[in-house]
Amino acid sequence: MKETEAYRTVFQQTLLNKASAKERIDERTQGSTPERKHVRISRRTAIAIAVAAALLTAGSAAAATSFFARQNYTPANYLNQNEEQRTKNGETIPDVEQALKAARPADVSCTIRMMPEIDTNGVIAGWREYMGQPPYNEADWAWVRDLKPTIGDVIFDGRELYVTTRIETDRPEVFEWYTETDQKLWIACEGASYTAEGDAEPHTVALIGESQFERIDDGAILVQAQADLSRPEDRLPEDGILTMTEQLYVVDARCDDMQPTRAAIAIIDFTFTFDAAASRPAAETQHVSIPLSGEHIVTVHTWSGPDDFTYSMTNRVLSLDGVVLDAKIEYRPVGVYVTIGVKDLPPSWTEWERASLIQAMDDVKIDKDACAVCRINGETVPLERMNYGSNDAVYLLLPIYPSEYADVSSVTIDLFLQRVVAANGSEPRDDWSYTLKLGESIDISETATEPLTSFTVPIPKNN
Secondary structure (H helix, E strand, C coil), X not given: CCHHHHHHHHHHHHHHCCCCHHHHHHHHHCCCCCCCCCCCCCHXXXXXXXXXXXXXXXXXXXXXCCCCCCCCCCHHHHCCCXXXXXXXXXXXXXXXXHHHHHCCCEEEEXXXXXXXXXXXXCHHHHHHHHCCCCCCCHHHHHHHHHCEEEEEEEEECCCEEEEEEEEECCCHHHHCCCCCCCCCEEEEEEEEEEEECCEEEEEEEEEEEEEEEEEEECCEEEEEEEEECCCHHHCCCCCCEEEEEEEEEEEECCCCCCCXXXXXXXXXEEEEEEEHHHHCCCEEEEEEEEECCCEEEEEEEEEECCXXXXXXXXXXXXXXXXXXXXXXXXXXXXXXXXEEEEEECCCCCCHHHHHHHHHHHCCCCXXXXXXXXXXXXXXXXXXXXXXXXXXXXEEEEECCCHHHHHHCCCEEEEEEEEEEEEECCECCCCCCEEEEECCCCCCEEEEEEEEEEEEECCCCCCC
C-alpha cells in the first residue's frame, strides 16, 4: 500500500471508530528503526474486541426463523472454527464444506529459520535491547525449531483467499495470550508466494493474519490468514493446483505485539498445495443497472497530505440525477457477492463526491441506521460488509448457497445514504463543514440515514 493510501484508509477508519488518528497512522507508516515507545492499542487488543463482539451477537443467530439468516457470516468467520467444532456446534454449511474438501489442501515442506539467520542487519537485536529484553539465546528458544505446521482449510472465493494453518507444539500455553508463562509468543503470517501448474514463475500474495488466542486442542494453535485479491492484477488462477509458501513469523510479544518484522524469534517457511478450481463460480456473473435521482444530503470527505495532512467533511445537497450504479453479482460456493460501484456520473461531479457517495452507502447494519438491508423471500437477513474502508465500491456477501437457489423466490436490497448529524458537539446542517489536521480526532456522535433506492438480485434457477 502506498503511503498516501495508508494515510487515507487508516484515517477514515479511525474517524468512524471515534479513535485517535495519529496513533493508528503511526502504526502503518513508521519504519523499523526504534525512535520512541508508543502507547497504542495492539493488534491483539483489537482482535479481542472483535471476538467479543462476535460472541455477543452469535447467540442471536440460533433464534433466526430462516436457514438463510446466518448472523455475522463471512468465510473468515466461518473458518474461525475447525470442521470438528463447526459440526459439533451445528454450524456447518454443506456448500462451503464441499468447497473446502474440493480444494484438497496438502502439506509439502517446512523450513524454520531462527533469529541469527534472519536478523542480518541487526534490527531485531537492536529492538530487543531497546525494549529491555535479553539478547537472543539459542538455548532459550531451541524448542521453536520443533514447531510443526500443517495445512487446515483453504478457499479462494474469487475475491479473497482464506488460509488456516495448524501449528502443532508441545508448548501451546506460550501462545495463549492470557496464560502467564516465562515466554510469550504469537505467530503472524506476513505474506506468501505461489506457483501454478505449468508456470514456474513465483507470484507474491499479500496474505496477512495471525494466531488465535487459544489452542484448538491439547497441542496446537490456529493461524488464520486472508488476502484481498479483488483487483484483476492480483487474482489467483481459478483452475489447477497451486503451490503456495507462507511466511509465518514467530514473534516475541514482550518485544512488540504489533510489528512482527522487528520482534521475530524465527520465520517458518511453510509450503502447501491446493486446487484453485474448488471455488469456481456456480453460475455466470450478472450485472444490474441502478439509476438514481433526486436531491440528497451527502457528507463529502476530502483530504490532503501526507506532508501537510488535513481532513475535511462537508454536508452538501447533491442532485443524483444522472448517477447510475452498477451491481455486479457473483455466485460462489461461499455465498453471493454483490459489488455496488458507480457506473455513470454527471460531468460536474468530482472524484471526492463519487467516493463520498460510496462511503455514505458503505455501512451495513440491521438497525434503524442501516445503509443496506437485504430481504430474502421477504425476510430481513443480516449482512456483513466486506472490504471496509474502500472508496471504490460497496461489497456485500449474501448468505445464499448453490444448493439453496431453488428455494429462493426473491432477493431485494434496499440502499440508504448515511450522513453526519452531530460531531464534536455541533449539529451539521446543509452547509456544515469540519476540518482537522493529523493528530486531531473527531467524535461523530450521531448519524442519520435516508432511503436511496432498491434493486432485485437475480438468483439462478437451473441448479
